[in-house]
Amino acid sequence: MALASFAASLPIAAATAVVRTRAAVVRRAMSSSSSVSAGSQARVGVVQMTSVGDLDANYATCSRLTKEAAAAGVKFLCFPEVFSFIGSKDGESVKIAESLDGPIMQRYCSLANDSSMWLSLGGFQEKGPDDSHQYNTHVLIDDSGKVRSSYRKIHLFDVDVPGNMVYKESRFTTAGDTVVAADSPFGRLGLTVCYDLRFPEIYQCLRFKHQAQVLLVPSAFTKVTGEAHWEILLRARAIETQCYVIAAAQAGKHNEKRESYGDSIIIDPWGVVIARLPDRLSTGFAVADIDLSKVEAVRTKMPISEQRKFDSILKSSSL
Numbered sequence: 001m002a003l004a005s006f007a008a009s010l011p012i013a014a015a016t017a018v019v020r021t022r023a024a025v026v027r028r029a030m031s032s033s034s035s036v037s038a039g040s041q042a043r044v045g046v047v048q049m050t051s052v053g054d055l056d057a058n059y060a061t062c063s064r065l066t067k068e069a070a071a072a073g074v075k076f077l078c079f080p081e082v083f084s085f086i087g088s089k090d091g092e093s094v095k096i097a098e099s100l101d102g103p104i105m106q107r108y109c110s111l112a113n114d115s116s117m118w119l120s121l122g123g124f125q126e127k128g129p130d131d132s133h134q135y136n137t138h139v140l141i142d143d144s145g146k147v148r149s150s151y152r153k154i155h156l157f158d159v160d161v162p163g164n165m166v167y168k169e170s171r172f173t174t175a176g177d178t179v180v181a182a183d184s185p186f187g188r189l190g191l192t193v194c195y196d197l198r199f200p201e202i203y204q205c206l207r208f209k210h211q212a213q214v215l216l217v218p219s220a221f222t223k224v225t226g227e228a229h230w231e232i233l234l235r236a237r238a239i240e241t242q243c244y245v246i247a248a249a250q251a252g253k254h255n256e257k258r259e260s261y262g263d264s265i266i267i268d269p270w271g272v273v274i275a276r277l278p279d280r281l282s283t284g285f286a287v288a289d290i291d292l293s294k295v296e297a298v299r300t301k302m303p304i305s306e307q308r309k310f311d312s313i314l315k316s317s318s319l
């Protein structure tokens with residue numbers, strides 16, 4: 001399909017959509033799950049937006065959505081990759097890159113503090129190891145405005161997208177090399193970014209080595225790859241790790257060259273989609289109540305953690 005003509009037929013995101021979906025709550029008497037306390041339910045939100053090449057405009061959108069989410073009872077709001085800036089020219093984002101204690105992130109810390117909201121900010125342009133490279137960093141801020149954790153994207157998007165353009169993220173971005181999980185009132189979080197989604201081993205590591213319960217996948221999938229693979233990959237990661245998955249997505253046309261697939265989504269540990277916006281383009285957020293006792297229920301009934309034979313499979317195949 002001609003991308004240009006398809007794009008032209010799409011309305012650009014305007015309306016704010018708010019969907020409230022209550023996660024199906026599985027409550028079973030579970031004498032064995034002592035790690036789960038009674039207050040293990042929490043309301044979380046996933047943002048969909050169309051970032052542009054303007055730091056102030058994107059901040060205004062993020063700020064508005066955070067306040068609306070707070071009013072809707074959300075305690076943890078997840079933003080997509082490149083939430084704060086998306087460049088239209090090569091090298092533009094390296095120029096605006098800052099450290100995590102710079103003024104751009106400081107503003108988001110104040111926003112979290114003012115709204116008493118935990119924020120997942122995926123895909124921030126963090127100042128890199130030299131002037132021509134940045135890191136693509138997922139930043140977790142707590143409800144008092146402190147940076148709790150940060151993860152530098154490991155898998156860079158160097159891909160010739162069929163029928164679209166050639167992306168070479170590594171030209172201006174340095175890859176991270178460390179898997180990051182962090183504790184929060186919403187469970188143990190696994191931090192990843194976008195293209196990481198295609199590499200299941202990082203999620204296996206988050207689940208089986210770091211005991212993650214909720215996987216975060218802030219993204220800016222292309223329209224072509226999103227249409228083909230977005231939902232199926234996310235649901236697969238949720239099912240095979242028995243984790244909640246929260247995947248915030250960039251949506252629609254950012255500039256002349258770049259368009260994102262959209263479809264921000266929250267998935268439960270059984271692989272069921274429990275929240276998404278009414279369409280793939282609007283700016284807004286969807287809400288779900290996540291319940292960590294559901295994670296334990298799925299894991300107790302299907303104990304893949306004890307049944308997996310990864311080490312012996314590796315051993316048997318390395319002759």
Ligand SMILES: *[C@@H]1O[C@H](CO)[C@@H](O)[C@H](O)[C@H]1NC(C)=O
Pocket residue numbers: 109110113114144145146
């Ligand atoms: C958070 O807000 C409080 C009250 O307004 C203020 O005293 C504190 O310094 C703020 N913390 C951060 C990290 O901004």
